[in-house]
C-alpha cells in the first residue's frame with residue numbers, strides 16, 4: 001500500500017486514470033474515424049462496434065475507480081495553489097467523473113431502447129430487452145452526441161490545466177499522476 005505521506009497518487013489511482021485516458025481516446029477516435037468510411041460497409045460497422053466497446057470499457061473502469069477514490073489519499077500540491085485554482089480543479093474533476101459514467105450510459109441505453117440492442121466486435125450483442133422506445137432512444141442519442149461534443153472542451157481544459165501546472169506554475173500536480 002502507498003504510504004499516506006506519498007507525494008504521488010497511489011498506483012491504483014494512476015492506473016485507473018491512464019487506462020481511462022486510453023479508453024476515452026479510443027471512443028473519440030473510433031467515432032470520428034467512422035465518418036471516413038462508407039455507410040453499410042463491414043469496416044464502418046466494426047469501427048462503430050469498437051466505439052461501443054471502448055465506451056462500455058470506460059464505464060466498467062469508472063465504477064471501481066470511483067469507489068476506490070472515496071476516502072483515498074490525495075497527495076499535497078507543492079507549492080499549494082490559491083483556493084480558486086484548487087476549487088476549479090475539483091469542479092473539473094467532478095465533471096470528468098460524471099462524464100465517464102453518464103456518457104457511456106446514454107450511449108448504451110439509447111442503443112438498447114431502439115430495440116436492436118448493441119452489437120460488439122466478434123459477433124457479440126447486448127440484446128434490447130425492454131422493447132422499442134424510439135422517442136426515448138432518439139432523445140438519449142441526442143444527449144449523447146451533445147455531451148460528447150461538449151466534453152472536447154472540458155477534457156481540453158483539463159489537459160491545458162495540466163500543461164499550465166507543468167510548464168508555467170512548475171508545481172508537482174502532473175508528477176503526482178505519473
Ligand code: HEM
Nearest residue numbers: 027028031052055056058103104107108111118145148149
Ligand atoms: C466515454 C465513452 C463515450 C464517448 C466519449 C462517446 C463519444 C461520442 C461522440 C463524441 C459521439 C458523436 C459523434 C458525432 O456525431 O460527432 C458519439 C456518437 C455515438 N455514440 Fe458514443 N461515446 C461513448 C460511449 C458510447 C457507448 C457506450 C455507446 C453504446 C453502447 C455509444 C454509442 C454511440 C452511437 C450509437 C453514436 C452515434 C450517434 C449518431 O447516430 O450520430 N457511445 N459518441
Ligand code: HEM
Nearest residue numbers: 020021024069089093096097100155158159162173174177
Ligand atoms: C493527456 C490527457 C490527460 C492529462 C495530461 C491528465 C492529467 C491529469 C493530472 C495531472 C491530474 C491530477 C490533478 C490534480 O490532482 O489536481 C488528473 C486528474 C484527473 N483526471 Fe486527468 N488527464 C488527462 C486526461 C483525462 C481524461 C480523458 C479524463 C476523463 C475523461 C481524466 C480524468 C481525471 C480525473 C477524474 C481526475 C481527478 C483525479 C482525482 O483526484 O480523483 N483525465 N489528470
